[in-house]
Every structure is written in C-alpha cells, then in structure tokens.
Amino acid sequence: MNPIRRLVVACLIAGTAAAAQAVEAIALVRGLSHPWGLAFLPDFERDGRMLVTERDGRMRVVNVRGERGAPIAGLPPVDARGQGGLLDVVLHPQFERNRWVYWSYSEAGEGGNSTAVARGKLELDGLQARLAEVQVVFRQVPKVSSTAHFGSRLVFARDGRLFITLGDRFSRRHDAQSLANHLGKVVRVEADGRVPADNPFVGRAGARPEIWSLGHRNVQGAALHPVTGELWTHEHGPQGGDEVNPTEAGRNYGWPVITYGAEYVTGWKIGEGTAKAGMEQPVTHWVPSIAPSGMAFLTSDRYPGWKGDLFVGALRAQLLVRLKLDGRRVLSEERLLQDLGQRIRDVRQGPDGWLYLLTDSDDGQVLRLAP
DSSP: OOOSOEEEEEEEEOSSSOEEEEEEEEEEEEEESSEEEEEEOTTHHHHOEEEEEETTTEEEEEETTSOBOOOOBTOOOOOOSTTOSEEEEEEOTTHHHHOEEEEEEEEEETTEEEEEEEEEEEEEETTEEEEEEEEEEEEOSSOBSOSSOOOOOEEEOTTSOEEEEOOOTTTTGGGGGOTTSOTTOEEEEOTTSOOOTTOTTTTOTTOOTTEEEBOOSOEEEEEEOTTTOOEEEEEOOSSSOEEEEEOOTTOBOOTTTBOSOBOTTTOOBOTTBSOOTTSOOOSEEESSOOOEEEEEEOOSSSSTTOTTOEEEEETTTTEEEEEEEETTEEEEEEEEOTTSOOOEEEEEEOTTSOEEEEEOSTTEEEEEEEO
16 A cells, blocks of 8 residues: 555544544545545455545545546436535445445436435446446435435445435425425335335325435434444534434434524524424534534444544534444544544445545545554
C-alpha cells in the first residue's frame, strides 16, 4: 500500500486512565467524484477490492493500492442533479453464491424523480466489471420535482430483508406523516422487492405496505446494532435537530411535528415543539447541525477502548463523531478528524476490522483510520 496522504490527529481513548492516542487517516484511493457508498468484496482481505459509487452515476471497483477500475457497465440511467445521483451500494448476504449487488439512485419519471433501488449480478475481471440481469426492486412513490432529500442507505437485516431509508424530498415535509406515500420513511422489502407479510402496516387501508417507520426528514446513515440486530438510523435536521434513532417497526419519529431544529434563514420554530405523545425521542441529537452521513458500529478490537462504539460521519461539520454507548444511552461524544477539512460521506467497518471513510468532494477519497 502506498498511502497518498496521512493526517495525524490526537484523540482521547475512553478507559480506566484516558490517554492521548494518535490516529492516522490514511488515503488509500483518491480521484473519485463525490463518492457516496462503499462495499467490501469477499476477497477484500486478500486483494483489497471494494465497490465505490460516485454520485454523478458511476460505480467502480477500487483497491487499497489506489487503483481504480473503469466505470462498471450495466447501470440504469441516473438523474444526477443536486443531492441526487448514484447513492448507496451493498452486497446481498449470499453474494458469493448469487452475485447480487444492490444500489440506490435517483430515478427520473413522470412528476419528477424519486429514490429507486436496483440489483444486478456482478461479473468481475480484476478491477473491471459489469452488471447483468439488472432489475429495479423498489421505487419511492410519488416522484417529486426536487433535487434534495433522497435518503438513502441500504442495510440487510439478519433475516435477509432489505431496509431502505428515504428522504422527505424537502418540499414535501408534511408527507412524512402520511402512510399513503414513501416520503420521509424507512421501508423494508424482501431481497427481490416483495413486501414482507409481517411489515407493520400490511393490510391497513390506504397505507403503503413497504413502510417500516415514518416521520423522518432525510436519513443518510443506517446500521444494524451488532448485539441486538436492531436497525439504527440517523437523519438530517434543518438548522439543528440531526438525530440518531433505534428505528423500530411502526414507530413515528416525529418530523415535522416535533424536531430540535429550526427553519433555515428565519430560525423560526417548526411544528409543535420537541416532544409529543406517540412520537419517538432520539438517543442523541445535534444543535447546530453537523449534517450526518454514514454510520457504523465498531465490533473489532483494532482501536483500544472503542469496541461497541458508534461512529457517524459529518458533512457540514467535516469530522467523525464517536459515540460511547450503554445500550441505547449515549454516555459521551468525541469529535475526531477535525483538522482533516473533509466532508465525511460514509463510514464502514471493513472485514479486517479497520474503519473506512469516504470523503465527499471533486477529489473524493477512500480513507482508512489507523491508530
């Protein structure tokens, strides 16, 4: 590996006696155009290969030596404008057997655009690849004339169902409280797009059966809790009110009725306040907004004192947040990489136990965090 750039930042490791610990953010790959999602291929520990999406509509195979393959052929058209484009990417849990790769993207259509999720079978030859048998497995309804708030993270649950996080499209915030659409929702589908029979709103008149939870603004971080298997998400608030939530079936997370944020420009109050019966409270929130994106629980012993912690990337604040947890309670928060000066778009734990980050810029990078 030939690190392109190293940044050393001091941080405190929680423990019996807190001590300064140097952390290096090592640039493995650079020259990516606003990378958004990262997935590790099964041979990662041997060959260092990963899939990376670029928001303008390209997906590539890259490796830890800084090599980049040509854009992968076979993707459907992507409406890459504003916050839209090619977004998250994940492998099917049985990828080594079935070769399915899943990705989310903004799809144009009647009425505007919306988040869609497709899958295809990956055919690999070194760093070159193509996708075959491409199928769209989910489309957000309705399509909206907007270039903002698409979501969208993809997470496979332990039972093989797929969680998809969806934004409220910015101009349709009140639809986040309606079960008649997918705006401002987390949805749950089978791997082929069918609706699971035990989804919380199946059979309810007027409700979209894919819905798992409602009352979200723009969810750009999602991960399974390593002990409980619960889905945890985080979402953008407006001026403040970014939230982290364990995201349970049928629950209402409040937007825009309750929020810790305020209107842009004016600073005026939104909704009814910060709490209301029947609506969930976050385990933590940020005021002012850090603009969170990407999230991962650390399950390895690579970083002394950090096992079990939750890591959240930040775009606006340009840093990495470490949350020390006790169950669902946040014990402390630490802000890392504040001198990096980069918008952190995605955070993943690799098969080797290290944390990997994507930076959101014209010269986007894949970073590895090493003590």
